[in-house]
Amino acid sequence: MKRLLSGNEAVARGAFEAGVKLAAAYPGTPSTEILETIAAEYPSIYAEWSPNEKVAFEVGMGGSLGGGRSLVAMKHVGVNVAADPLMTFAYTGVNGGFVLISADDPEMHSSQNEQDNRYFAKFAQIPFLEPADSPESKEMVRLAFDLSEKFDTPVMLRMTTRVSHSKGIVELADPVQVTGKQFDRNTSKYVMIPSNAKVRHAALLYRLDKLAEYSEQTPLNQIEKFGTKIGIITGGISYQYVKEIMPDVDILKIGFGFPLPLKMIRSFVDSHERVLVVEELEPYYEETIRAAGMITVEGKKYFGRTGELSPYRVAQGLKEAGIIDHVPTAAYDPAKLFPRPPVLCPGCPHRGLFAVLKKLKLTVTGDIGCYTLGTLQPLEALHTCICMGSSIGAAIGMEKVNGSEQGIVAVIGDSTFLHSGITGLLDAVYNKSNVTVIIADNRVTAMTGGQQHPATGYTLMGQPTKQVDYVELCRALGVDSVQTLDPYDYEATLKAVQEEVTRPGPSVIVTSRPCVLMPQRIMDRPYEVLLDLCNGCSACFRIGCPAIAPSKERTERDRPKAEIDAELCTGCTLCAQLCQPEAIVLKEPATMAK
């Protein structure tokens, strides 16, 4: 049977076919759909959203040690969070097979950096596989589990956004039968005290030699021969772009990327007049190949180190290298147009909060989530965003250096706070910081499409469960002043923030209101602008609501009056609260019918 699957859906299918028993993840673009698909389609696999990637990794590790095949999935920067267990699990090795999916995001479609996690596999000294499309994604997951058990090592599958989110036709197969194993109390293997770890480090290096031999033989590394003088070394999505531009050039396609098959590469290089490496992001293959003495091999000289490659960029690079003569280009000039950046949705509960923070001109350390959009025009009320959970530590450090006279506020989403904000808040209490922490609680992991988390009351598998109580949690950490309010209430939010920034000691405000999109779309009765009352003051424009736009009507001073798109307005009332002449009112049903 054939199905059209995204790379992520194919990974989920591969996990099912490989007989995986446990899967754990924290949501993160472009990896999120892997666990969503497992939970929705393959209920035989225990699947969980963990609070963060480190916990997800450790749960997966425990599943493996317990003898079950286990898969953990995360975005590239999630591997940073999980790096601690990763680096040492590489020493102990596995019991049941263990596969880490690292979904990298070249071009930063929805990420804060575009780190190349192929280096992470090399750093941890574990093998990585890299698929070029959906069918390969499924097959490589199956194979990765076999390799993990055969070589007693965690294995990384490195995806990229373009492979994760592109769809292709995949042939489905039946799941393999995996014999169940039990935990084996082999403490010299699993207890990494120095005396044991020294032995395991040597074992890891021995294993790497075996993996290097395997890399030479595996069909994952393959030469496609047409008899050309030029040879291209490539892998992952870049392979597809090379095939698109030069379907009949000799290619060494890398599917097993660490350790690289250096003998195979050497014979490929020796049998071609000229060899180029085409790879996205960093010169990982190129560096390794040149370091092995094959210094005529070129790559990044022609293909950039930033962003995604594309058929166009590959063609440009090949032309620059003198290999092809012609780069197909556009028939029409690109239009110079306004940008259309993502924005906070109409009715977004974060909007009122940022309107307040802007009004008070506070310095705001921010975090990762939809609310990071609060940094954009016209709100411009969020001033740092580095990584998950960083807002609180950053606020503490800033306050220690600059003092707290102007008031420093950390804004962190609910899911992000539970991911890695709790320890930051603990530090604020412990080290007597005066920061104000605002937990922007929209009761869902919104940015990635509405996933459950430990305060939503449901697990990934749909089971009702305990819900974190933020007020009790923060009090237990030692925060004396904790209050919850509705961010749709502008005056109450303004008053609370003013109060808390001047209060000595750390304090927490939970702005609590469900996301308007997830888990269900919230639409209340829309508002409208009474044009004869509108004085064109633009206060409503300055909250950046997509439902509000300048109308064709103008005031005597030639300023545009506002109008509200009734199809977009959710009736949140924020603009009405900010309208001095009270020109924004609940839309009359009679005018709605028009």
Place this chain on the structure above:
Amino acid sequence: MDNKTINILIVGVGGQGVLLASELLSEVAIMSGLDVKKSEVHGMSQRGGVVSSHVRIAAKVYSPIIPYGQADILMAFEQAEGLRALDWLSAQGRAIISRTRLVPPIANFGTFSYPDDPIAEIKKKTGKVIAVDADCMARDLGNIRLVNTILLAVASPYIGFERSVWDEAIRRLVKPKLVEINLKAFAQGYELAASSTGI
């Protein structure tokens, strides 16, 4: 169909149903026994940003992204987005554009402005444009979210495949309670295309 690749680029704004349209199109290709790849990026784009989906249909497809300037059909659910993506269209390609105007907040702050008539600008560059009042049609059908299906129907005669296969794809992929209204929207769009062939 020979081994020529059909490249279709679908563009719009988050929430307009770009992804459903490309799913339907891919399903039609699969039901017709062809290879298909489609590519889009989820994430930030859902928050009112630009959404694009590349669909490539052939006997064998490599790159999931359409090479620059080689789209045979450009479908835009929003007129300025049609203008923005026009350089992806091949010289022989055809643009099918909804007259929908979605002006983003950023166009209200003075630095940027929304063009007066993006469709006129597109027509200055190419004669092969079909502009559709898909907004009005969708509203008349009772659901503004039908713009995607209407546009897909208008494009369908230029993509090929049996008429019945499109309906079957809708039955397979659309939520059961929305199947009937989508079939109706498709039928209206198809009729419009039939009456406007040669525009």
